[in-house]
Amino acid sequence: MTMPPLLELRAISRRFGGLQALEDVSFGLQEGEIFGLIGPNGAGKTTLFNIITGVTRPSGGQVLWKQTGIEGLPPHRIHRLGLARTFQNLRLFESLSCLDNVQVGLGRSDRRRALELLALFGLQARAAEAAGGLAYGDRRRLEMARALASAPQLLLLDEPAAGLNPGEKQELSALIRRLAAELHLTVLIIEHHVPLMMQLCDRLAVLNFGRLIALGRPDAVRHDPLVIEAYLGGAGGAGGAGGAGGATEDPS
Ligand SMILES: Nc1ncnc2c1ncn2[C@@H]1O[C@H](COP(=O)(O)OP(=O)(O)OP(=O)(O)O)[C@@H](O)[C@H]1O
Ligand SMILES: [Mg+2]
Structure with a gap:
């Protein structure tokens, strides 16, 4: 029997003027999962974090935390429910x-x-x-x-390995695993270094131009033709330099 998800996104969309940053994005995180969010630059990953944490309101859709809608709550209220994050551009x-x-x-x-x-x-x-x-x-x-x-239940990490050298990236990955186990955390992580994500995450969601193009276990996602297309250029590769093996190290 599957448990209801700890966090569930239902048909999330977000428009910025003429730009559809997110469109109809739905997926859920099970408690205890390390869940990865990948996709080329500008795919909408950080926008999704901002919506989950109350920084940005969705134009449509729902964010369910333990089956209760939290979209539209201010960030401090969401934080108090047990969701904590780090920022792509450090805020110390x-x-x-x-x-x-x-x-x-x-x-x-x-x-x-x-x-x-x-x-x-x-x-x-x-x-x-x-x-x-x-x-x-x-x-x-x-x-x-x-x-x-x-002491959050869900930790959201926006590119925690950006700017780290390969050795540091490996250490960080091991540390995230250890912390998740010891502190009973569920982790949602954005990271461009795909091999690291394949190894670290239980499941992955792939965004491209604001749409969810793949969702599942790393070995299935890795062989998905839409994912390969998005990462290796073609029409879908907006800033696809963040692709397989390469890393976009701009910590902006
Ligand atoms: N506040 C905003 N106003 C207008 N456009 C925005 C805003 N925030 C994000 N965008 C646009 O929405 C799109 C998605 O941006 P987002 O930062 O979510 O991408 P990302 O997947 O996190 O990219 P990266 O890998 O480069 O961090 C981009 O085209 C971005 O320019
Ligand atoms: Mg981002």
């Missing part, structure tokens, strides 16, 4: 210490918990250092630590 308080950045996420001064979270990401020695002075990979990890401070 650069002049604050690492410890304080995590404590901001906690919403209270729980120094011990903040230090535990830093330790999970190998950042305990950096606790007193300003976030802005960290190496890029460390800043990415710090943002994840801060997102986890609210």
Whole structure:
């Protein structure tokens, strides 16, 4: 018997002026899944994150969290329900210490918990250092630590491996798996590095020009002709450089 999804998107669409950024996108996440969202630049991935987290309203469709509609709620209400995210362009308080950045996420001064979270990401020695002075990979990890401070059930990661070197990408992938298991997290992750996603994710959804073109287990998605077409150019490859093997490293 299948459980109802933890998060379900039903026929989500979003228009920006004349641009249909998302059209009729439907899929669900089961509790405990590591679920990947891939697609060429401009496909609508971040827009979907913004809709789930309340930053952007959908033009149509529903977002169900534990079978209750949450579309249109403000971001802080959605956050309180147990959804936390990181941003494609990092949003740290650069002049604050690492410890304080995590404590901001906690919403209270729980120094011990903040230090535990830093330790999970190998950042305990950096606790007193300003976030802005960290190496890029460390800043990415710090943002994840801060997102986890609210003890979310669903963690949304928007290109957490962008700008990391191959070794760091592998480490991050292992860390995400470990965290998901230890903290009983469901993870929705956007990432351009397709081989990494194939290895990390239980299931993948592929967006192209705002439409869901494939959904399923990595080995099935990898061989889907529409996915190959979208990634390897053809008419569908808007910015398809983010394709198989290649990575779009622009952390904007
Ligand atoms: N606030 C906005 N106003 C107007 N257009 C927008 C807005 N946000 C996104 N778009 C457009 O919607 C489309 C989807 O953008 P989105 O950022 O969701 O893509 P993405 O899949 O995350 O791409 P990338 O891989 O480059 O991060 C793009 O054409 C983008 O320019
Ligand atoms: Mg994006």
